Amino acid sequence: MSASTTTTIDIAKIRSEFPVLDQEVNGKPLIYFDNAASSQTVKSVVDALVQFYEKDHANIHRGIHTLAERSTKGFEATRERVHKFINSAEVDEIIFTKGTTESINLVAQSWGSKFLSEGDEILISQLEHHSNIVPWQLAAERTGAIIKVIPINDKGEILMDEYKKLLSSKTKLVAVNYVSNSLGTINPVKEIIELAMAQRATTMIDAAQAAPHVKIDVQNLNCDFLALSSHKMYGPTGVGVLYGRRDLLESMPPYQGGGEMIKDVSFNGTTFNDIPYKFEAGTPNIGEVIAFKYAMDFIENIGHENIQAYENELLEYANIKLSKIQGFTPIGTAENKASVISFLINNVHPYDLGQLLDVKGIAVRTGHHCTQPLMDFLEIDGTVRASFAVYNTKEEIDVFCESLQKIVERFN
Amino acid sequence: MDLIKQRQEEIIEEFAMLDGDMEMTLDYIMELGAELAELPDEARIEDNIVKGCQSKVWLTAELDNDRVQFKADSNTAITKGLVSLLVRTLNQSAPQDVVNAEIYFPQQIGMDRFIGTQRSNGFAAMIKQMKMYALALTAKQES
Ligand SMILES: Cc1ncc(COP(=O)(O)O)c(C=O)c1O
Numbered sequence: 438m439s440a441s442t443t444t445t446i447d448i449a450k451i452r453s454e455f456p457v458l459d460q461e462v463n464g465k466p467l468i469y470f471d472n473a474a475s476s477q478t479v480k481s482v483v484d485a486l487v488q489f490y491e492k493d494h495a496n497i498h499r500g501i502h503t504l505a506e507r508s509t510k511g512f513e514a515t516r517e518r519v520h521k522f523i524n525s526a527e528v529d530e531i532i533f534t535k536g537t538t539e540s541i542n543l544v545a546q547s548w549g550s551k552f553l554s555e556g557d558e559i560l561i562s563q564l565e566h567h568s569n570i571v572p573w574q575l576a577a578e579r580t581g582a583i584i585k586v587i588p589i590n591d592k593g594e595i596l597m598d599e600y601k602k603l604l605s606s607k608t609k610l611v612a613v614n615y616v617s618n619s620l621g622t623i624n625p626v627k628e629i630i631e632l633a634m635a636q637r638a639t640t641m642i643d644a645a646q647a648a649p650h651v652k653i654d655v656q657n658l659n660c661d662f663l664a665l666s667s668h669k670m671y672g673p674t675g676v677g678v679l680y681g682r683r684d685l686l687e688s689m690p691p692y693q694g695g696g697e698m699i700k701d702v703s704f705n706g707t708t709f710n711d712i713p714y715k716f717e718a719g720t721p722n723i724g725e726v727i728a729f730k731y732a733m734d735f736i737e738n739i740g741h742e743n744i745q746a747y748e749n750e751l752l753e754y755a756n757i758k759l760s761k762i763q764g765f766t767p768i769g770t771a772e773n774k775a776s777v778i779s780f781l782i783n784n785v786h787p788y789d790l791g792q793l794l795d796v797k798g799i800a801v802r803t804g805h806h807c808t809q810p811l812m813d814f815l816e817i818d819g820t821v822r823a824s825f826a827v828y829n830t831k832e833e834i835d836v837f838c839e840s841l842q843k844i845v846e847r848f849n
Numbered sequence: 850m851d852l853i854k855q856r857q858e859e860i861i862e863e864f865a866m867l868d869g870d871m872e873m874t875l876d877y878i879m880e881l882g883a884e885l886a887e888l889p890d891e892a893r894i895e896d897n898i899v900k901g902c903q904s905k906v907w908l909t910a911e912l913d914n915d916r917v918q919f920k921a922d923s924n925t926a927i928t929k930g931l932v933s934l935l936v937r938t939l940n941q942s943a944p945q946d947v948v949n950a951e952i953y954f955p956q957q958i959g960m961d962r963f964i965g966t967q968r969s970n971g972f973a974a975m976i977k978q979m980k981m982y983a984l985a986l987t988a989k990q991e992s
Contacts, residue, residue: 463871786925788904789879792965793927796871804903847876848926 446743452828454480454735465798468833472669473618473646473777473824474802479671479735485728486673497723498697498714511727516713518730519678522737523663524654530686532679532713533721537645538568540664540679541612543716544641545572547689548662552639555581557609560638562587562595563814564617564624567807569643573612582609589814593620593769601632608638615647619806619822620769621752621777623651630660639685645669649826650748650775652741655680671826672732673725679716686712693718744827748776751825751834758838763845768820776825779806782841785848787821790841794821797840853946856938857954864958874963875927881937882930888922901974903967904928908975910982915990916941917983931964932975939979944990947983952976 452458455477460467469477489511495504497512520528534540553559559573559582577584587600595613604611611633615626630640641662644653648665655663662685667676681689691698691709695718700708709715736744755778759765764783782790791803804819805812812819823837867873892909899906904925911918919936923929938954939947955961961969 786904788925789927793875796875796963847879 446739446747446827448747448828448830451739452830455828456480456483458828462798462800463796468799468829468836470823470825470829470833470837471800471802472649472826472829473621473806473822475668475674476649476671476826477828478668478673479732481731481735482672482728485731486724489724489727493727494724496720508723508727511730512721512723515726515730518733519680522653522733523665523678523680524656525680526656527683529712530680530683532681532686532716533726534664534677534679535675535722536668536677537643537664537666538677540662540677541568541641541643542572543679543692544662544664544681545576547692547716548639548685549573549576549580549582551689553577553580553582553609556607557582558603558605558607559584560587560600560603560608560611560613560633561585562613562624563589564593564595564620564622564811565612565614565808566618566643566645567809568645569612569614569641570810573610586810587613589622589811592771593617593622594771595622595624595629597625597628600629604632604636604638606636608633608636610639610641612641612643614643614645615653616644616650616775616777617769617808617811618646618777619808619811619820620771620779621646621774621824622769622771623647623773623775625773626660627658630658634659646775646777649736650741650745661685667725667729667732670729670732671735672729673722675722676725676729681712683712686716691718692716695719739827747827748825751829751831752776752778754831755823755825755834755838758834759841762838762841763849768815768817777822778824779820779822781817781820782845785845787819790821790844793844794837794840797836799837799840851946852942853938853950857952857957860934860938860954861957869959869962871963878930878934878963879926880930881933882923882926882928885922885929885933885936886920888920892920893922899971899975899978902928902971904971906932906971906975908932908978908982910979910986912944912986912989915943917944917947917986919979919982927964928968928971931968931972935972935975935979939983944983944986948980948987950980 457477493507495508497509516531517528519531563586573584585603588596616623626642633640640660642660644663644665649670661682663680665678668674698710698715698718700710766781768779787803794801802822893907897907897909899908904923906923909920919940921932921936
């Protein structure tokens with residue numbers, strides 16, 4: 438039906454590891470192109486969740502019985518796995534949160550309260566997700582810091598010259614995403630970080646969209662903080678990671694108080710636990726954290742390079758096919774892009790497109806994708822977004838394009 | 850049978866013929882939307898936008914011979930079709946009847962199957978807005 442694939446990964450085998458894909462929606466085979474919002478969960482992860490809830494469930498740390506020991510080991514094994522996955526210098530620099538949003542909020546509240554003061558400048562880009570905007574607005578309100586926005590061009594690329602102009606000794610923090618969720622732009626984060634460091638600014642990388650596609654190496658990037666979400670990486674929901682440099686994490690006040698994060702508590706005062714536990718108050722999402730390890734195994738077993746090569750192939754293939762559809766306008770045409778296609782079609786509202794595609798069993802996302810300032814800059818209300826994962830195929834893209842074609846014809 | 854009930858029965862009958870086919874149903878809804886009487890440009894203002902809808906929906910109401918005349922439009926074809934069903938149901942009734950109307954056709958045609966939660970909320974907001982307009986018109990009638 439379509440051009441063959443040149444990458445050497447076994448798609449049939451990969452698809453068989455995602456039972457959810459094998460179903461009909463509205464009487465049509467499901468085509469899941471909403472991976473940037475949340476990717477499907479690989480079977481090994483689901484199996485690990487079942488194993489935990491059927492065999493191993495217990496609260497972690499502090500317990501001396503066997504199940505507690507098993508749970509604790511599993512939990513800490515995932516921390517080790519993340520440490521290797523993003524190549525942090527130390528395992529203690531890995532903090533579990535419930536997602537990227539919480540990771541960024543943790544930094545904005547804890548680091549922000551200690552290190553931000555009146556007149557300090559926070560640089561974020563026009564491309565950011567609300568979760569990398571609002572926590573900084575709140576921090577700015579509390580501390581009197583000022584937010585400055587790094588502009589982008591019409592293709593959706595950060596204007597590095599403008600960024601350089603904005604940087605100064607007043608810049609306290611630079612917070613940008615690695616990959617834009619709305620447009621797919623892969624930002625030159627290494628260079629962004631380098632320039633920030635020259636001004637002694639702290640750097641926070643939102644890697645929610647990068648983690649499933651790009652090999653992340655925090656030591657090579659040299660960032661201070663980095664956040665990601667398991668549910669965008671074929672893992673469970675409710676688990677995220679905050680990477681932070683040890684010296685910074687140690688100098689920061691706790692984010693939440695409670696169990697787990699303390700050494701000693703008395704009514705005269707409390708001493709806090711060491712990192713990472715200082716930032717992990719209360720019972721975490723134990724089973725989900727344990728299972729998350731298998732998602733990283735899945736990604737690394739295929740290999741980031743193979744994943745990226747295959748997804749790029751899908752992206753190029755889709756771009757060519759979509760450009761033949763009358764009235765198709767891509768939104769975001771950066772040179773360096775992840776497998777995300779945002780678009781508009783003349784005369785057809787994104788909501789209509791989304792719903793009419795759903796009837797055909799095709800899941801895409803419509804709207805502003807939690808990036809309203811970006812949509813304002815582009816002077817649109819929203820887009821239709823198709824985002825591909827490693828289990829998607831060219832055949833699915835064929836069906837998607839044929840369906841779109843039919844919808845477009847109906848409107849013309 | 851009162852007019853509002855009669856109109857709803859018509860809608861239920863028409864949709865029954867579509868046999869629950871989602872694609873045909875949406876197609877039909879959009880067709881109905883396309884046939885909706887045009888809303889004058891000057892009515893397409895912020896004040897006439899129904900709050901609580903994800904898509905933009907403009908709605909106006911006036912009295913014509915003691916009957917309510919609703920006019921509506923939307924920037925999305927499906928929502929326009931949905932609002933057209935309400936306009937059709939409630940148009941040309943006395944304002945008090947609109948205020949008291951029980952809108953039951955959505956459940957009968959299984960609307961929650963083909964509009965999501967977001968649009969369901971929007972649909973409820975449209976009904977509420979239409980009743981508010983009608984209530985305002987009853988006050989006008991009395992004065
Ligand atoms: C770029 C980006 N940042 C942050 C987030 C927030 O992630 P989460 O909802 O998992 O906290 C998302 C999720 O859509 C995202 O795409």
